[in-house]
Amino acid sequence: MSMVTGLKKLKNGIMRTYIDCMPCFIRQALEAVRHTTDDAAVHEAVVRRVMELAGKMDMGQSPPLIGQQIHRWVRDFSGQPDPYRKVKQRFNELALALYPELRERVNCADDPLETAVRLAIAANIIDFGVFGSMEPAKLHQTIDECLSANFDVAALEEFRQAVQLAERILYLADNAGEIVFDRLLIEQLPAEKVRVAVKGSPIINDATMTDADAVGLPSLVEVIDNGSDVPGTLLKSCSEHFRYIFENADLIIAKGQGNYETLSDADKPIYFLLQVKCPVIADHLERDIGQMMFHKSDVLTDKQFSVTENL
Amino acid sequence: MSMVTGLKKLKNGIMRTYIDCMPCFIRQALEAVRHTTDDAAVHEAVVRRVMELAGKMDMGQSPPLIGQQIHRWVRDFSGQPDPYRKVKQRFNELALALYPELRERVNCADDPLETAVRLAIAANIIDFGVFGSMEPAKLHQTIDECLSANFDVAALEEFRQAVQLAERILYLADNAGEIVFDRLLIEQLPAEKVRVAVKGSPIINDATMTDADAVGLPSLVEVIDNGSDVPGTLLKSCSEHFRYIFENADLIIAKGQGNYETLSDADKPIYFLLQVKCPVIADHLERDIGQMMFHKSDVLTDKQFSVTENL
Numbered sequence: 001m002s003m004v005t006g007l008k009k010l011k012n013g014i015m016r017t018y019i020d021c022m023p024c025f026i027r028q029a030l031e032a033v034r035h036t037t038d039d040a041a042v043h044e045a046v047v048r049r050v051m052e053l054a055g056k057m058d059m060g061q062s063p064p065l066i067g068q069q070i071h072r073w074v075r076d077f078s079g080q081p082d083p084y085r086k087v088k089q090r091f092n093e094l095a096l097a098l099y100p101e102l103r104e105r106v107n108c109a110d111d112p113l114e115t116a117v118r119l120a121i122a123a124n125i126i127d128f129g130v131f132g133s134m135e136p137a138k139l140h141q142t143i144d145e146c147l148s149a150n151f152d153v154a155a156l157e158e159f160r161q162a163v164q165l166a167e168r169i170l171y172l173a174d175n176a177g178e179i180v181f182d183r184l185l186i187e188q189l190p191a192e193k194v195r196v197a198v199k200g201s202p203i204i205n206d207a208t209m210t211d212a213d214a215v216g217l218p219s220l221v222e223v224i225d226n227g228s229d230v231p232g233t234l235l236k237s238c239s240e241h242f243r244y245i246f247e248n249a250d251l252i253i254a255k256g257q258g259n260y261e262t263l264s265d266a267d268k269p270i271y272f273l274l275q276v277k278c279p280v281i282a283d284h285l286e287r288d289i290g291q292m293m294f295h296k297s298d299v300l301t302d303k304q305f306s307v308t309e310n311l
Numbered sequence: 312m313s314m315v316t317g318l319k320k321l322k323n324g325i326m327r328t329y330i331d332c333m334p335c336f337i338r339q340a341l342e343a344v345r346h347t348t349d350d351a352a353v354h355e356a357v358v359r360r361v362m363e364l365a366g367k368m369d370m371g372q373s374p375p376l377i378g379q380q381i382h383r384w385v386r387d388f389s390g391q392p393d394p395y396r397k398v399k400q401r402f403n404e405l406a407l408a409l410y411p412e413l414r415e416r417v418n419c420a421d422d423p424l425e426t427a428v429r430l431a432i433a434a435n436i437i438d439f440g441v442f443g444s445m446e447p448a449k450l451h452q453t454i455d456e457c458l459s460a461n462f463d464v465a466a467l468e469e470f471r472q473a474v475q476l477a478e479r480i481l482y483l484a485d486n487a488g489e490i491v492f493d494r495l496l497i498e499q500l501p502a503e504k505v506r507v508a509v510k511g512s513p514i515i516n517d518a519t520m521t522d523a524d525a526v527g528l529p530s531l532v533e534v535i536d537n538g539s540d541v542p543g544t545l546l547k548s549c550s551e552h553f554r555y556i557f558e559n560a561d562l563i564i565a566k567g568q569g570n571y572e573t574l575s576d577a578d579k580p581i582y583f584l585l586q587v588k589c590p591v592i593a594d595h596l597e598r599d600i601g602q603m604m605f606h607k608s609d610v611l612t613d614k615q616f617s618v619t620e621n622l
Binding site: 043 | 330331333334335337338341351354355358359360362363365366367370
């Protein structure tokens with residue numbers, strides 16, 4: 001039996017929040033406030049208040065929108081506009097230390113695009129919240145597993161073709177640290193066609209322009225911010241400029257759960273690259289927790305079906 | 312850095328609740344109400360209400376005491392006095408199906424007592440909430456791992472001696488299903504000295520007299536109930552009869568986290584057999600999550616030190 005009963009999408013195309021998400025919101029708020037102070041009384045006050053707030057929230061909203069509200073409140077309460085700044089910096093540095101070796105691996109691979117896609121998903125699998133205390137041997141093992149794990153090769157071929165045909169590719173980044181691995185994939189795409197979007201302002205450990213700068217992305221491709229502090233891509237909270245670029249992209253690469261939760265039913269050609277991290281998403285995608293996902297949006301799936309039918 | 316900051320014991324000897332416990336309480340309440348109804352609106356109502364209640368609770372209480380209050384409320388709200396009845400029954404049946412094979416394994420072992428102790432801890436490691444969907448091969452693998460994992464052999468020898476010297480042994484059971492594995496260990500103890508205690512009334516998946524009967528314990532040893540619905544052993548909530556037996560026992564074997572949380576500083580000779588399941592307990596015991604624990608109470612540890620000093 002599914003762990004999550006009654007899973008349904010919202011009519012406006014985004015995932016609603018499930019009651020299963022509540023413990024995670026509370027844990028995340030605690031994690032965030034711990035980055036701002038060691039004072040246990042403050043931790044307790046924040047968790048108590050977040051439970052009170054979360055208990056009254058409209059669950060018709062998508063999880064990232066609830067996350068936005070909770071983390072805005074934590075930032076206000078703590079007076080720290082970017083609780084994860086040091087964490088993000090550390091993860092960028094850790095990932096940058098691996099970059100030369102991984103780039104060599106991509107360039108020497110039989111299929112550099114496939115290797116780069118796998119590493120970009122691997123980076124979403126490696127939980128950078130755990131990474132700091134992860135042994136180097138264990139980290140390399142995780143990367144090796146992702147490089148050899150089962151993978152949707154047919155989707156990769158379609159993706160390769162879509163990249164060639166596309167004129168305007170939009171790459172939606174997810175977290176700091178992970179963005180170094182995104183760079184490896186971005187280097188395999190035609191630079192002149194690619195724009196990368198990061199968050200408009202700090203939210204959890206999501207990459208902002210500071211992180212894009214730190215890992216040298218702007219020297220390769222155009223980087224924009226989406227004007228929003230939702231941990232995903234909720235178009236109505238994004239800037240007009242971002243929305244214009246989103247609407248005019250003919251291929252979108254979206255990293256991580258937050259982008260999936262906010263764009264899963266968007267009427268656009270999107271490849272979602274993510275790790276399945278929780279039972280709600282696992283149910284939605286009919287996959288297991290921990291699985292690598294190279295998932296196409298409905299628009300792309302429908303196109304594939306019609307091709308098959310015409311054969 | 313420790314995940315749990317400011318970890319301290321209460322002056323009266325039991326562990327206090329940490330803010331990290333809150334997400335778990337909410338998840339447990341959701342799990343409990345899901346066993347009573349498929350109605351998602353009821354699940355949501357319960358979680359919202361539990362967040363409100365938990366947000367106001369006195370965290371100076373031990374986690375099992377907060378668990379007692381939350382699960383009492385869930386039982387009242389759902390009108391079901393034993394939400395886990397079917398689950399407990401299923402896990403007893405699953406474990407009983409393994410019993411003949413495991414008993415053979417104990418009896419054929421070089422050291423039956425060690426094998427039985429390992430299996431009793433293994434049963435606390437095997438999460439019976441996951442067991443139902445666990446492949447038989449995977450289950451056997453978990454048992455094999457516990458049989459060969461690192462283990463405190465010195466503590467086992469002391470335990471063997473303590474069993475021989477003891478006149479009144481009290482075995483505090485933990486969960487249904489697991490109680491079948493406890494039976495394997497109890498069979499290695501001198502039956503005339505042993506009393507087994509189960510919970511006085513239903514609380515989560517903890518074993519009650521119904522479960523002791525289902526797995527045939529009363530035919531081997533005296534089984535009593537502790538008169539309480541705390542998921543642990545909080546003496547002030549137990550019956551006078553149980554407290555008398557507890558006070559007069561000269562060796563106590565306590566299974567699982569709940570008993571550790573409520574008895575960690577009790578002034579009694581206790582062997583705690585448990586799996587480390589959460590960061591709060593991991594910090595308290597200075598161990599890793601998932602580790603097998605064969606842990607002595609302070610009374611026993613102090614005795615060991617004085618013996619060593621006298622050598």
